[in-house]
Structure formats: structure tokens, C-alpha cells
Amino acid sequence: MSLGVLNNISAIYAQNNLNSTQSSLSKTLQQLSSGSRINSGADDAAGLAVADGLAANSTALAQSSRNASDAIGLLQTADGALSQVTTLLNRAVTLATEAGNGTLSTSQLSSANQEYQDILTQVNNIGSTTNFNNTSVFSNTARNFFVSDGTSSGSTTYTDTIGTLTTASVGTTAGTAAATTSPTVTNGTAAAYASSTGTAGTVTIALNSTHATDTFGGALTVSYGGNNVSMNIAAGTTGANLVAALNASGGAFATAGITASLSGSTLTLTGATPTGSGSVASNALVAASSGNTFAETVPAGPAGSGQDLSAIALDTSDHAKTVLTNLTTAIADVAYQRGSIGANINQLSSAQSVTSAEQTNLTSAENNITATDYGQAASDLSKYQVLSQTGISALAQANSVQQEVLKLLQ
Structure with missing residues (x-):
């Protein structure tokens, strides 16, 4: 290796290693003083996100x-x-x-x-x-x-x-609550539909309750195709049985082309696609007749x-x-x-x-990620302290090597 004074390569190596040692020593001292292994995102980005x-x-x-x-x-x-x-x-x-x-x-x-x-x-x-x-x-x-x-x-x-x-x-x-009521049938906004729409129309009837176990009974009447379609519902009929009764094959509603469905407290009656002419089709499904009631029995409340x-x-x-x-x-x-x-x-x-x-x-899991391992940190502290001292000594020796060039010029 030739002797030169422009760049002291050995000193540069020694300085770089000393800087790395000082950085690690500083991080170890920070972990020991804070009790946390992760003190910034740079320490462990993935671990910090999880923690x-x-x-x-x-x-x-x-x-x-x-x-x-x-x-x-x-x-x-x-x-x-x-x-x-x-x-x-x-x-x-x-x-x-x-x-x-x-x-x-x-x-x-x-x-x-x-x-x-x-x-x-x-x-x-x-x-x-x-x-x-x-x-x-x-x-x-x-x-x-x-x-x-x-x-x-x-x-x-x-x-x-x-x-x-x-x-x-x-x-x-x-x-x-414990009551037996006969609320008046309430009609929705689709009391009739025009033949020009070409779609089936519906009538919605509010039963005034959202209790799934309610039972019903009474007469239900709607006007359809110019005629009243009626059916007497047996007292004690539940919601599911109510729809089944209205949709029963051969029943008045099914024969007239009306389909019934129940959602919560709303009974929906759907008619067939309209035929005929005029603003209201000849077989339009219209509102339930005024004054009709559909009885509803609310089960008695508990003790x-x-x-x-x-x-x-x-x-x-x-x-x-x-x-x-x-x-x-x-x-x-x-x-x-x-x-x-x-x-x-x-x-x-x-x-x-x-x-x-x-x-x-969860606290235990977080602690495993973030807490300082003092046994490991103490060992690292001793290592980096020794490396720091040896690095300083090595840098001093590298700087003294170039002094030998002066001897050649004497």
C-alpha cells in the first residue's frame, strides 16, 4: 500500500465505524432510559404499527x-x-x-x-x-x-x-301491554294505477303493530276490477298464516289475481298487470272499502x-x-x-x-413488541462502549500513520 497524504483511507474507515457505533450506543441508551424498544418509527416501523x-x-x-x-x-x-x-x-x-x-x-x-x-x-x-x-x-x-x-x-x-x-x-x-284492538284499515298511496304504466299496482295496509307474534282476525275487502273481493280471516291467525290464507289456491284473492305479502306491520296487496284503457285500468287494484277493519290482538305483557x-x-x-x-x-x-x-x-x-x-x-402482546429487553440492552451497552473506545483508539492510530511520511522527507 502506497503512502499518501491526500486521503487517509484508514481514518475514514475508522470514523465511519465509530459513527455507527455511536449511533447504536445512543439508541441503546435511549431504550434503557425510556423502557421502550421502539422510540420512533425508524426503530421498527412494522412493530410500531402493530403496537x-x-x-x-x-x-x-x-x-x-x-x-x-x-x-x-x-x-x-x-x-x-x-x-x-x-x-x-x-x-x-x-x-x-x-x-x-x-x-x-x-x-x-x-x-x-x-x-x-x-x-x-x-x-x-x-x-x-x-x-x-x-x-x-x-x-x-x-x-x-x-x-x-x-x-x-x-x-x-x-x-x-x-x-x-x-x-x-x-x-x-x-x-x-295487553289489548285487543280492531284498527281501521289504512291504505297506502298506491290506491290505483293507470293502464299506461304497464306495471302491477299495489295497496299497502298498515296493521298498526310490529309484533311478530300478533294474531289477526276479521274481514278484509278491496275493490278490484270493479268488484269487491272479500275474505273473512279466522281469529287468531298469525302473520305468516295470514299471507298463506290470502294466497291460498282457489281463494278469493288468489283467484282475482291478487298476491299478498307481510313485512313487519305492513300488509301489501299486489294486483296483476293492468288491462283496458283510461286513467284507471278496468282491473285496477284500489283502496280497501271505507270502514273495513282488520282485527289485531296484541299478546298480554309478561309479569x-x-x-x-x-x-x-x-x-x-x-x-x-x-x-x-x-x-x-x-x-x-x-x-x-x-x-x-x-x-x-x-x-x-x-x-x-x-x-x-x-x-x-392485548397489553401483554403490545408489551412484547415495545418493551425494552433489559438483558439484551445491557449486553449491547457493554459491546458498544467497548467498540466506542476501540474505535476512538483506531481513529487516533489511523491519523498517526500519515506522520510517517515526514520521516521520508527528512
Whole structure:
């Protein structure tokens, strides 16, 4: 190798290696001081993307667990209030049983009734003042408790409706009803169609319900081709059987060329392609005749539909017996509500346990990607410290080599 002074190649090599060593040493010290293996996107771009996604999922799971905890707190507040209501109602049962005895004097009955009325007042107070986070618990409105699995697509909304709590309707649960109605058939906008359209026309009939288990019965009449087409629907017919009856081969509607279908609470009747001339075809399907009704029976609501305790006082022995019957029903209704609330508490507790387990696993996975391996980092620190020292020494030696050129010129 020839001697020269224009470029010190050995020094350049030594300097490059020293720079690389210093960069690695700096990164190792950063990992040791921060506790994180990835401190910038340059450290591990792919790992950073995965870790950030896991962190986002973990954050969502943590909040979902808190959501479930809040929901459980609300439901437990309602359950605790209803527990006290049950205690009050049990005392009222004692009073009603006592007042039902014919040996009580008028003043004794008055005293029993006074305590009974006080109990009803307290029940009303519990219903109106029990709140969670400044929101009334017994509001008879649906509450949605959102619990996510940490992703945008995986989530569950748990809905609970806690009914009203007043002595006029102890144990009322929202959405329960028991009624048999005969709503007037309502016609849609397609009461008729013109022959120029060349397409089949329809009439829609609202049945005033979206309950899949509703049963129907009554007469259904429409005007088609200038004639009334009628059919008596047997009482108790369900939605699916209703359509089957209207479309039955040989039936009045099927023979007339009318096809029936049911979607939710909407009955749709479809006629054949129009024939004839004029703005309304000769066989146009038109609105149901005015005044026709189509009976609809809504199934009775479940236990918990409510009991009025405010209508009758404990002022006579006979009234006391009626009050006792009402109280027994009210206690059962409250128990039904508490059971429903308890089931939702268990469901939310289970969801909370799942989210907590998922969060733990995601946090562990994120930690495996981002956390500093101190054993490895400490070993790297020792290596780069030695390399740094030897690199500096090598650079000094490379710089001193060119000093030998001066000896040749002496």
C-alpha cells in the first residue's frame, strides 16, 4: 500500500465505524432510559404499527370495562331501591292483613290506613328521587350500555328498561301491554294505477303493530276490477298464516289475481298487470272499502306489567282484603323487575370479565413488541462502549500513520 497524504483511507474507515457505533450506543441508551424498544418509527416501523393498533384496542377495552361498571352501578342502584320497596310492601301486607280482621275499631283502621298511606308516599319518594349520575333511575326509558371488544366492528349494546315506580303502577315495565284492538284499515298511496304504466299496482295496509307474534282476525275487502273481493280471516291467525290464507289456491284473492305479502306491520296487496284503457285500468287494484277493519290482538305483557296501589285505602275490612290481593301482585311485579335487572347485571359482569381478559392479553402482546429487553440492552451497552473506545483508539492510530511520511522527507 502506497503512502499518501491526500486521503487517509484508514481514518475514514475508522470514523465511519465509530459513527455507527455511536449511533447504536445512543439508541441503546435511549431504550434503557425510556423502557421502550421502539422510540420512533425508524426503530421498527412494522412493530410500531402493530403496537399502536393493539394500544388503541386496549384503550377501547378499558373504557368498555368502565362502561359496563357504570351500567352495573346503575342497575344495582335500581335493585337496591326495589329491595327497599319490597320491604315497605311487606309491611303494608302486615297492615292489610291486620285491617282485614273484623275486630278492629274505626280508629284502629284509621291508624293502619295512615301508616299504609305513609308507605305509599315513601314508595313514590323512592321512585322520584332515586338517581344515578343525576339521572332518574325509574324513568321508563331504554338505556343502552355500549361494550366494545376493542375494534370498530366488534361491539355489543346491552339495553335495559327500568319501568316507572309510583304507587299508581308499582312494578310497571316499559313495553308491556295487553289489548285487543280492531284498527281501521289504512291504505297506502298506491290506491290505483293507470293502464299506461304497464306495471302491477299495489295497496299497502298498515296493521298498526310490529309484533311478530300478533294474531289477526276479521274481514278484509278491496275493490278490484270493479268488484269487491272479500275474505273473512279466522281469529287468531298469525302473520305468516295470514299471507298463506290470502294466497291460498282457489281463494278469493288468489283467484282475482291478487298476491299478498307481510313485512313487519305492513300488509301489501299486489294486483296483476293492468288491462283496458283510461286513467284507471278496468282491473285496477284500489283502496280497501271505507270502514273495513282488520282485527289485531296484541299478546298480554309478561309479569311486571304493574299494579295500582293508590286506588283503594285501608278504611274497611273488605277494602283491606282487596288491598292485600293488590299488594301480593305488586310484590310479584317488583320481584319480576329485580330478576330482570339481576339478569342484566350478570350479563354485564360477564361482558366486563371478557373485556378485562382481552385487555390483559392485548397489553401483554403490545408489551412484547415495545418493551425494552433489559438483558439484551445491557449486553449491547457493554459491546458498544467497548467498540466506542476501540474505535476512538483506531481513529487516533489511523491519523498517526500519515506522520510517517515526514520521516521520508527528512
